[in-house]
Amino acid sequence: MGRITLQGVRKAFGSHTVIHGADLDIADGSFVVFVGPSGCGKTTLLRLIAGLEDVTDGRILIDGSNVVGVAAAKRGLSMVFQSYALYPHMSVRGNIGFGLKMAGVARPEINRKVEAAAATLNLTPYLDRKPRELSGGQRQRVAIGRAIVREPKAFLFDEPLSNLDAALRVQMRLEITTLQKQLATTAIYVTHDQVEAMTMADRIVVLNAGRIEQFGSPLELYDRPDNLFVAGFIGSPRMNFIGKEMAKRYGAPTIGIRPEHLRAARDGEGWQGVVSVAEHLGSDTFLHVDVPEIGRLTARSVGELGLTTGDRVRLSPDPARIHRFDADGRAIRS
Amino acid sequence: MTAETRALGRLLLGPAVALLFVWMIVPLAMTIYFSTLHYNLLNPGMEQFVGLENYIYFLTDPAFLASLYNTLVLVGSVLVLTIVLGTLIALLLDQVVVGRSIVRLMVIAPFFVMPTVSALVWKNLLMHPVSGLFAWIATSLGLTPIDWFANAPLVAIILIVAWQWLPFATLILLTALQSLDEEQREAAEMDGAGPFSSFLYVTLPHLARPITVVILIETIFLLTVFAEIFVTTGGGPGLATTNIAFLIYAQALIQYDVGSASAGGMVAVVIANIVAFFLVRIVGRNLEA
Numbered sequence: 001m002g003r004i005t006l007q008g009v010r011k012a013f014g015s016h017t018v019i020h021g022a023d024l025d026i027a028d029g030s031f032v033v034f035v036g037p038s039g040c041g042k043t044t045l046l047r048l049i050a051g052l053e054d055v056t057d058g059r060i061l062i063d064g065s066n067v068v069g070v071a072a073a074k075r076g077l078s079m080v081f082q083s084y085a086l087y088p089h090m091s092v093r094g095n096i097g098f099g100l101k102m103a104g105v106a107r108p109e110i111n112r113k114v115e116a117a118a119a120t121l122n123l124t125p126y127l128d129r130k131p132r133e134l135s136g137g138q139r140q141r142v143a144i145g146r147a148i149v150r151e152p153k154a155f156l157f158d159e160p161l162s163n164l165d166a167a168l169r170v171q172m173r174l175e176i177t178t179l180q181k182q183l184a185t186t187a188i189y190v191t192h193d194q195v196e197a198m199t200m201a202d203r204i205v206v207l208n209a210g211r212i213e214q215f216g217s218p219l220e221l222y223d224r225p226d227n228l229f230v231a232g233f234i235g236s237p238r239m240n241f242i243g244k245e246m247a248k249r250y251g252a253p254t255i256g257i258r259p260e261h262l263r264a265a266r267d268g269e270g271w272q273g274v275v276s277v278a279e280h281l282g283s284d285t286f287l288h289v290d291v292p293e294i295g296r297l298t299a300r301s302v303g304e305l306g307l308t309t310g311d312r313v314r315l316s317p318d319p320a321r322i323h324r325f326d327a328d329g330r331a332i333r334s
Numbered sequence: 335m336t337a338e339t340r341a342l343g344r345l346l347l348g349p350a351v352a353l354l355f356v357w358m359i360v361p362l363a364m365t366i367y368f369s370t371l372h373y374n375l376l377n378p379g380m381e382q383f384v385g386l387e388n389y390i391y392f393l394t395d396p397a398f399l400a401s402l403y404n405t406l407v408l409v410g411s412v413l414v415l416t417i418v419l420g421t422l423i424a425l426l427l428d429q430v431v432v433g434r435s436i437v438r439l440m441v442i443a444p445f446f447v448m449p450t451v452s453a454l455v456w457k458n459l460l461m462h463p464v465s466g467l468f469a470w471i472a473t474s475l476g477l478t479p480i481d482w483f484a485n486a487p488l489v490a491i492i493l494i495v496a497w498q499w500l501p502f503a504t505l506i507l508l509t510a511l512q513s514l515d516e517e518q519r520e521a522a523e524m525d526g527a528g529p530f531s532s533f534l535y536v537t538l539p540h541l542a543r544p545i546t547v548v549i550l551i552e553t554i555f556l557l558t559v560f561a562e563i564f565v566t567t568g569g570g571p572g573l574a575t576t577n578i579a580f581l582i583y584a585q586a587l588i589q590y591d592v593g594s595a596s597a598g599g600m601v602a603v604v605i606a607n608i609v610a611f612f613l614v615r616i617v618g619r620n621l622e623a
């Protein structure tokens with residue numbers, strides 16, 4: 001069991017408030033990703049849950065009981081750190097088994113569990129090596145092994161893949177999600193990479209400057225962002241925002257349209273503009289188009305259109321996919 | 335490293351190594367030469383070759399075994415004291431948040447006091463059986479003051495020398511502590527390690543290398559402690575505080591016997607090498623990568 005509930009959690013360092021009252025309810029067994037720009041408080045929130053930092057205000061419940069004031073070790077959570085934080089002088093076996101050893105588990109039992117964890121993570125050949133004799137990905141796996149072997153109520157991950165190269169990141173991403181589904185243990189995963197967030201999460205928490213902007217499934221955030229921040233943060237390339245006269249025509253101070261919902265064509269309906277940059281990815285084309293009175297818009301179209309810099313183009317938005325925002329940046333739902 | 339850079343490295347190291355070699359070899363050769371002579375300063379011009387007689391004389395002197403024992407006790411005790419206390423103080427200082435640099439300066443201060451001066455301070459202001467601070471504390475508590483240099487002379491010397499080397503050990507260990515990755519400590523905390531286990535399994539292994547450095551460096555200097563003994567006890571009472579270095583001095587300048595003192599010097603070199611050999615075998619592997 002691992003249901004984690006935050007109620008009005010606030011954290012201040014001195015007079016500087018970093019988390020302004022967070023309320024969350026994380027269901028047992030779900031994979032929740034905290035995402036947000038650098039410095040928004042993701043790590044702080046995770047450390048508050050872990051018990052490595054004391055809350056200034058509010059309550060944190062794990063399976064219904066308040067853990068504020070309970071030592072980190074007693075919360076039944078385990079954490080994978082960004083720097084892995086492996087014990088450099090212990091072998092892989094020692095690293096993975098350390099938590100069990102501290103819990104006073106008998107030696108044969110430790111060995112059995114460590115070997116089982118190592119087998120799941122393909123670490124068996126490396127059990128007697130020291131961390132410095134491992135590659136980055138292997139170290140990452142040891143850190144994960146250390147987390148799973150204790151059978152915690154929840155895993156906490158703080159940007160665990162940020163030190164890996166792109167290819168390995170994609171592979172580890174898959175491994176972590178598979179493992180989490182297989183163990184059916186709650187996981188909280190911090191990242192600033194929205195692709196990681198979208199691909200891994202059951203539900204995403206978008207944080208901005210210490211506030212939770214929205215909590216929902218990846219598709220909810222994509223289809224129905226609550227506000228301008230979430231709309232701009234989720235999705236790549238970024239959503240186009242249009243203000244002024246053009247937005248008024250749609251009855252809102254600001255409207256947003258995702259690049260993939262702007263259809264580009266050489267002629268026909270829509271806003272007329274000039275291609276300023278065309279990025280050809282093969283499968284997709286990103287067109288950066290200057291439209292008079294609106295500004296620079298990005299359009300994404302599947303395949304090749306054969307358009308290059310200087311070409312005239314027509315952009316027509318999909319009317320059902322236009323997001324409208326009020327003067328405070330909140331979504332207008334109709 | 336390519337063969338080329340290695341060759342260049344050797345070439346550039348050459349002059350320094352040659353200079354150091356000459357610097358060492360000349361005094362060493364002269365000492366060896368003197369150690370084979372019968373050479374007493376009271377009868378100048380009467381030097382004559384006597385082979386290994388000086389060595390036999392020095393090694394069979396009962397003072398030799400006594401001073402060898404004192405040397406080892408002194409080195410061992412000071413090492414234990416400075417490393418244990420140094421680790422504890424470093425752990426404390428690592429917690430200090432405000433005024434860190436001032437505290438650090440205060441801790442390192444004794445290191446800058448000359449051995450003679452600190453020995454005099456200890457002898458006359460602290461350990462003096464009548465006017466010393468320790469005597470005053472003892473009398474205020476209704477106890478009989480200890481006459482340190484008469485009743486526990488070697489302990490007194492050990493305390494003085496340990497006091498001088500404590501800052502060095504503390505500083506090295508503190509610097510090492512501050513380089514310990516905070517996340518490692520937190521990982522141990524999440525793994526359920528209490529303060530003691532965390533120290534034992536995370537901090538202490540991290541300190542293994544700096545402790546090795548402290549042991550090696552301190553040993554080099556502790557084998558030759560002299561000023562503290564000269565100023566306080568003069569090697570006595572009897573031979574109670576005579577170490578090898580002091581014995582050699584006593585041979586050369588109290589008995590004016592240069593030959594025997596040189597032989598003693600050579601013996602000291604051999605002892606230092608034996609100690610170094612064992613030290614490197616025991617703790618030196620901590621220094622490898």
Ligand SMILES: Nc1ncnc2c1ncn2[C@@H]1O[C@H](COP(=O)(O)OP(=O)(O)OP(=O)(O)O)[C@@H](O)[C@H]1O
Nearest residue numbers: 013016018036037038039040041042043044045192
């Ligand atoms: N110990 C601390 N003392 C004071 N301020 C802190 C402390 N730790 C974090 N902060 C501040 O809290 C804010 C949030 O920090 P946090 O580390 O949670 O950000 P983050 O979202 O994890 O960012 P990143 O993606 O860069 O890791 C930052 O403005 C940071 O300066």
Ligand SMILES: [Mg+2]
Nearest residue numbers: 042043044159
């Ligand atoms: Mg962070």
